[in-house]
Amino acid sequence: MGTTLNGTVDVPVVVDESKDAGENFPGDKKITVVFVLGGPGSGKGTQCANIVKHFGFTHLSAGDLLRAEIKSGSENGTMIQNMIKEGKIVPSEVTIKLLQRAMRESGNDKFLIDGFPRNEENRAAFENVTKIEPEFVLFLDCSEEEMEQRILGRNQGRDDDNIETIRKRFKVFMESSLPVVEYYNSKGKLRKVDGGKSVEEVFEAVKEIFSPYSAQANTVGNSKVSTVKGFLRWWPDFRIDGSHVACRWFRTARRILSRILTKAMSPKATYIFVVCIAVFAYVYMPTIEGYM
Ligand SMILES: Nc1ncnc2c1ncn2[C@@H]1O[C@H](COP(=O)(O)OP(=O)(O)O)[C@@H](O)[C@H]1O
Ligand SMILES: Nc1ccn([C@H]2C[C@H](O)[C@@H](COP(=O)(O)OP(=O)(O)O)O2)c(=O)n1
Structure with missing residues (x-):
């Protein structure tokens, strides 16, 4: 096992070509990516959770x-764990396949990629x-002590x-990740925020950077999946009595269905599924109404 690039080690990687890991993603699809970088513990995950709530991105850590x-017990599991x-950086091949698969499965077109590229x-x-270039790179600048x-x-x-691994991660961050931060700085893509402040204060600064995206937050509504989500939100209320008072079980079923559809299925399959349900419910709804 020899060291290749800073912080990376030449290790055997199992590539299972039989599984569609999403390696062709994104194809022709227009994708918006923001990388979120910062040292270990700088608050990347915490801020990403806030950004998701306000700006309609999908967070991938x-x-x-x-x-x-x-x-998951995958063949690469032991290598990744070690x-x-x-505190070392896993070979890009493995991490990129996981990112591509997660992006494809999300159905969204706006992603916050947290802790990558390292x-x-x-x-x-x-x-x-x-072939994706990030829109910009959010960098949370924070002291090692903090x-x-x-x-x-x-x-x-x-x-x-644990303290031993933390120190190794700090070293890898300084030697391998900071040059990437510098690279994006030289391209004018870096948006640096003081990550040493309180969660709320950091988010205030982050919000300003993301403000151009707030107009688009509801246009996840533009994406097919959100159209489906919107449909699921509106339609049962309308069908039940026309006065937007939905019965409780239908609300719950709708929420579960919406979650399953948007997480587990591709947008195309989701559409077909929803159309089938719509037709089914249109035909049977008067019968169901009789029992409510
Ligand atoms: N601005 C902050 N001030 C104080 N604690 C924070 C702040 N941001 C995050 N934390 C806490 O610090 C820890 C590390 O944050 P996390 O978001 O997991 O960092 P990262 O994803 O960069 O490793 C978490 O326990 C989190 O609750
Ligand atoms: N691009 C990446 C991101 C994380 N890793 C590995 C190595 C990192 O030390 C661990 C943990 O990363 P994570 O981003 O979850 O956590 P920290 O930012 O270090 O707190 O995962 C990697 O190998 N390659």
Whole structure:
């Protein structure tokens, strides 16, 4: 096993070509990507959760995807686990496939990619494979002392949140990730925020940066999936009595259905499914109404 690029190690990677990991994503689809970078514990995940609520992006955390891959018992699981424990960066090939698959499955077209690219290899490989350039890069700037305190208080039961691994992660961040931050700075794409302030204060600064996207927040409504979501929200109320008072079970069923549809199915399959349900319900609704 030899070191290739800063923080990366030449390790055997299992590539299962039989699975459609989404490697052709995005194809011709127009995709908006914002990278969210910052040291370990700088608050990337916390701020991404806020951005999602306000601006309609889908949040993809490279670290979360890698941890999910370990849990899934995949062939690369042990390799990923060992690398994360050592604070090293997993080969780009693996992480990019996971990102592509998650993007494709989300059905959205606006993504916050958190904790990626973490080194030059990540950056170049992502661009080569997906042909996507980020809209901009949000960088949470935070001191090591503050980040260390936060990680030690995080309590998420992560293998790598111990002082020994934290120090290794800081070193990899300085040596491998900061050059990527510098690269985007030189291209005029960096949006730097003081991540050492309170969650609310950091979000105030973040909100300003994302404000051009607020007009579009509802236009996830533009995407097919959101049209379906909107339809599911409106339609049963209308059908039941025309006065927008829906019965409780229908509300619950609608919420569950909406969640399943948008998470588990492709937009095309979702459309077909919803049309079938609409036809079915149109025919049978008068009967159902009789029991409510
Ligand atoms: N601005 C902040 N001030 C204080 N604590 C924070 C702040 N942002 C995040 N935290 C806390 O610090 C820890 C690390 O934050 P997290 O969002 O998981 O960081 P990252 O994703 O960058 O590793 C979490 O326990 C989180 O609740
Ligand atoms: N692009 C990435 C992102 C994360 N990883 C691995 C290595 C990192 O130390 C761990 C944890 O990353 P994560 O972003 O979840 O957490 P921190 O920002 O380090 O707190 O995952 C990676 O190998 N490649």
